[in-house]
């Protein structure tokens with residue numbers, strides 16, 4: 094239970110025991126509560142006052158499977174509010190095995206200085222000069238790190254976009270195979286890291302000093318029960334390993350809620366060519382991998398490896414949101430182009446979602462035609478080259494909209510929406526509008542409830558309450574490092590007991606349903622809301638862009654109908 | 667009545683002779699519900715089956731309509 098505080102201004106590193114006020118916190122809970130406590134809400138997100146907090150979940154590094162999610166938080170240069178973005182990969186488990194609760198990057202290096210922070214297998218941290226790696230793309234960079242430090246190395250790094258401090262820059266996370274194809278992509282945290290002068294955090298995976306588990310026997314039993322529930326559940330047990338999250342493409346189109354052509358339509362022409370089914374078939378035919386283990390300790394294997402016609406690696410972890418943003422929003426019904434775009438974004442270190450939406454806004458504004466795959470590739474390449482247009486696109490869809498003076502920009506708090514149109518899925522509209530993170534697909538996604546028939550996607554009834562409860566639950570699970578795919582099996586209150594037991598056994602405190610997810614989620618959301626309020630956000634920021642209220646979305650031809658007053662009650666707790 | 671069925675996710679591997687993208691033409695009794703269709707296809711009791719007909723998500727006991735296209739999925743909570 095220790096913090097490593099790294100001051101980039103004077104290059105000092107301080108190790109401290111976790112102070113009382115942060116005890117029992119992990120993942121998003123730690124990043125958000127710490128940012129709220131220690132970062133001035135009005136500060137320049139790219140200046141020395143901001144802090145970048147890297148926190149494995151409360152259960153990362155324990156033997157519980159699927160617990161290698163890393164949370165990264167800061168004041169976001171994209172939204173101007175608080176940000177937590179989490180990613181899979183191997184680094185969270187590696188930090189957990191070293192008993193590291195958080196790494197806090199403070200201050201700011203001198204202009205043009207660049208360092209790597211390395212944590213070795215004893216948990217010792219040191220800064221290494223990284224000027225030689227300046228401008229390097231992430232795949233080459235990770236290869237070099239693995240060459241230097243060995244295969245058991247986890248990498249979190251930025252690419253050129255982060256170094257340029259572009260506000261849609263991501264922090265890429267290396268997967269089991271050492272590919273930086275996983276990302277803490279949202280909110281421009283790559284730019285914060287770049288502004289600090291930090292190219293990467295690299296962590297040895299062979300640590301053997303995890304925090305003790307308070308009751309190892311109970312923990313073991315609970316972990317076994319969770320694994321059983323995950324394996325037996327049709328979604329993480331069968332669907333996820335077969336198709337991954339790309340399985341969403343078909344139902345979203347069938348329901349008419351797949352934002353296409355910059356959210357002009359709810360069904361994309363030719364979506365069958367980019368569906369999860371088509372993706373799995375193509376990957377298999379070419380000898381790539383479906384059912385791929387992307388993250389440490391995963392028993393679900395939702396990931397994939399996309400290869401070209403020669404069987405050569407193109408990209409990994411090609412997921413729904415990327416397929417939607419790069420395919421649906423742009424009208425590009427071609428998996429090879431989408432996979433290429435995914436690789437480029439990962440390699441340059443920029444959010445695939447913000448970038449796809451940004452490309453779509455540019456196309457909608459008439460800069461290029463929808464469906465033009467080559468134009469999309471060229472636009473994304475420009476981010477890597479740092480051209481004028483590339484820098485605009487790398488600053489996200491709102492910057493693109495401003496540049497073209499185009500009014501149809503699907504963002505909330507400056508962050509691009511995800512692959513669920515608010516007009517055809519009102520519940521996700523409520524989450525997009527109100528999440529302290531800006532429009533976000535992980536903050537409280539109602540798609541599962543819609544498909545289960547528990548919530549009519551087109552009806553306003555009950556959506557506020559459902560979004561509230563989901564946002565609370567997700568905020569709590571985001572503290573644990575548990576992958577959402579596995580969480581699905583323990584999300585229902587009845588199925589949640591073993592998970593609570595595991596968490597209680599780890600922490601040594603008996604948690605009831607009112608404590609987890611309840612109180613923990615509320616505490617996190619309150620801290621996030623408080624930060625945003627002090628940063629200057631008001632209820633007017635909890636709204637969708639105007640066109641969602643005015644422009645009917647085919648095929649249902651509905652608009653977003655949740656009133657401002659109702660939206661203002663989401664956080665009545 | 668006759669309806670056209672398209673299966674997605676792992677469901678398409680559970681029905682012998684299923685060919686995508688053509689789908690299946692299924693003959694079922696006039697009053698048949700979405701749930702009856704699963705029985706007809708011999709994928710009964712599948713936890714989390716979702717039926718979407720003309721853009722609308724059906725309940726398991728909703729009646730089907732002659733000539734309609736029915737998409738059948740499995741529940742998924744996001745990604």
Ligand code: SF4
Pocket residue numbers: 159181182333385386387388389391392393394395396576577578579
């Ligand atoms: S299910 Fe997917 S995202 Fe979750 S841990 Fe496994 S590979 Fe990673």
